Amino acid sequence: MKKNDSIRDLITVEDESGNEISYEVEALFDMRGETYALLRSESETVLMQVEEDEHGQHLVGLTNETEKEDILDAYEIAVDAAPAEDFGDEIR
Numbered sequence: 001m002k003k004n005d006s007i008r009d010l011i012t013v014e015d016e017s018g019n020e021i022s023y024e025v026e027a028l029f030d031m032r033g034e035t036y037a038l039l040r041s042e043s044e045t046v047l048m049q050v051e052e053d054e055h056g057q058h059l060v061g062l063t064n065e066t067e068k069e070d071i072l073d074a075y076e077i078a079v080d081a082a083p084a085e086d087f088g089d090e091i092r
Contacts, residue, residue, distance in 0.1 A: 011039070013048075013059060029078075031071055038075070047072060 008024040015021060023039035028050070030036075035050040037059060047068055048059040062068045 011059075013039070027075070029075060031074060036071060036075075 008026070010022055010024055012020050012022050021041055023041045023046070025037060026040045026045065027038040028035065029038075037048050037050055039046050039048060039059075046061075048061055051058050051060050062071075
């Protein structure tokens, strides 16, 4: 598959320096009553929280490294317990 042939959704995030970075949405998942997005660029993978207000949805960076590690560990356990291949054609 060529780089531009990806079937994943693409989003652009502005970092703290004002630089725009494009990411593929690797996963969206709920945990502890919150929604998180796992995003991947050519050089990094980041975890962000999805927040919603009257203006729509926004991505917010997680600053607590322990919280971030706990969420990613729980996500990895969930994926290992039910890998996408187990769902066959249901995931597109």
